[in-house]
Amino acid sequence: MKILITGGAGFIFSRFAKLCVEKGDEVVIIDSLTYAGDTARLGFFMQNINFYKEDVTNGEAIKGILKAEKPDVIVHAAAESHVDRSIIDAGPFIDSNTKGTQVMLDAARHAGVELFVNIATDEVYGELGESGQFYETTPINPNSPYSVSKAAADMLGNAYFRTYGLPVITLRPSNNYGPFQYPEKLIPVVFLKAYQNSPIPVYGTGMNVREWLYVDDAARAVYSIIKHGRPGESYNIGSGEERDNLTVVKSILDIMGKPHSLIEFVKDRQGHDFRYSLNCDKFKNETAWQIEYDFQKGIKATIDWYMDNIDWTFKKIEYLKKYWETAYAK
Numbered sequence: 001m002k003i004l005i006t007g008g009a010g011f012i013f014s015r016f017a018k019l020c021v022e023k024g025d026e027v028v029i030i031d032s033l034t035y036a037g038d039t040a041r042l043g044f045f046m047q048n049i050n051f052y053k054e055d056v057t058n059g060e061a062i063k064g065i066l067k068a069e070k071p072d073v074i075v076h077a078a079a080e081s082h083v084d085r086s087i088i089d090a091g092p093f094i095d096s097n098t099k100g101t102q103v104m105l106d107a108a109r110h111a112g113v114e115l116f117v118n119i120a121t122d123e124v125y126g127e128l129g130e131s132g133q134f135y136e137t138t139p140i141n142p143n144s145p146y147s148v149s150k151a152a153a154d155m156l157g158n159a160y161f162r163t164y165g166l167p168v169i170t171l172r173p174s175n176n177y178g179p180f181q182y183p184e185k186l187i188p189v190v191f192l193k194a195y196q197n198s199p200i201p202v203y204g205t206g207m208n209v210r211e212w213l214y215v216d217d218a219a220r221a222v223y224s225i226i227k228h229g230r231p232g233e234s235y236n237i238g239s240g241e242e243r244d245n246l247t248v249v250k251s252i253l254d255i256m257g258k259p260h261s262l263i264e265f266v267k268d269r270q271g272h273d274f275r276y277s278l279n280c281d282k283f284k285n286e287t288a289w290q291i292e293y294d295f296q297k298g299i300k301a302t303i304d305w306y307m308d309n310i311d312w313t314f315k316k317i318e319y320l321k322k323y324w325e326t327a328y329a330k
């Protein structure tokens with residue numbers, strides 16, 4: 001199979017690209033290499049990958065790549081992904097996530113692919129209270145500029161299936177974590193701050209809940225949907241491993257042998273969604289997928305990886321400094 005992946009130099013889809021190479025598939029990546037993209041994530045797998053440094057909003061270039069490569073499957077994952085940045089400036093999110101998806105869908109329609117996997121997020125559903133779950137049938141009701149840009153992209157995929165018959169499958173994964181995550185997201189932020197014995201910024205009360213999915217499990221889930229998923233359908237992918245943020249932070253500090261007194265409660269994220277929780281029965285019933293990493297195993301593997309790869313993480317600090325001044329303004 002020839003699989004074209006957009007955003008393949010990112011945290012999650014570099015892992016997926018490596019899995020595809022391991023499975024013997026031909027892999028093509030389109031990635032514009034923004035601040036969050038990094039081909040170091042692909043390592044020596046780069047030699048097995050046709051890599052195009054290109055922006056998914058560039059319609060002519062995308063059409064040209066699809067014409068030259070003729071992929072069987074497109075996995076469209078390229079996106080601006082950090083909620084806090086979307087609160088500072090929504091512009092790049094609408095461009096990359098919404099416009100970029102429309103460009104990819106149109107290019108795929110004209111190229112005639114067998115399958116288009118549209119990567120969405122659990123955040124398209126909005127937020128939950130203490131109880132309940134999101135089902136694939138739950139109405140979309142996003143709250144942040146980020147999740148709105150992703151919800152529009154999600155619904156565009158459905159529209160292209162219904163209107164043009166493009167074979168689109170939509171995936172809505174929960175929070176991913178693991179090696180190579182860019183250190184602006186909660187888990188690597190906590191690692192980096194704790195490593196430096198700096199205060200760890202926890203928004204609000206730290207009681208917001210996320211469902212944590214280890215990146216290798218996510219990559220295997222995407223692969224299994226290519227094999228077993230049904231076009232026109234959406235699938236939730238989660239681990240069932242729900243934790244409030246404070247519990248996550250304390251787990252990391254305990255693994256690192258750092259004191260809980262490093263925790264600093266800071267101003268809450270504006271419009272902060274309280275809780276996400278996915279019902280994944282549909283996905284599990286239609287594929288043989290199960291998680292291999294519960295949170296305890298996954299967080300240990302993650303922190304071990306960051307300890308062993310401290311150089312990669314520290315290289316990101318210069319760029320992050322300026323952003324952190326805005327993100328954590330008192």
Ligand code: TDX
Binds near residue numbers: 185201
């Ligand atoms: O410094 C922090 N302090 C803090 O308390 C950061 C960065 C986050 N948080 C909180 C906010 C959230 O409740 O931790 C939780 C997780 O935050 P993020 O890592 O920013 O992830 P989240 O906002 O939940 O969104 C993630 O999951 C869904 C991804 O970034 C999205 O791209 C994905 O779609």
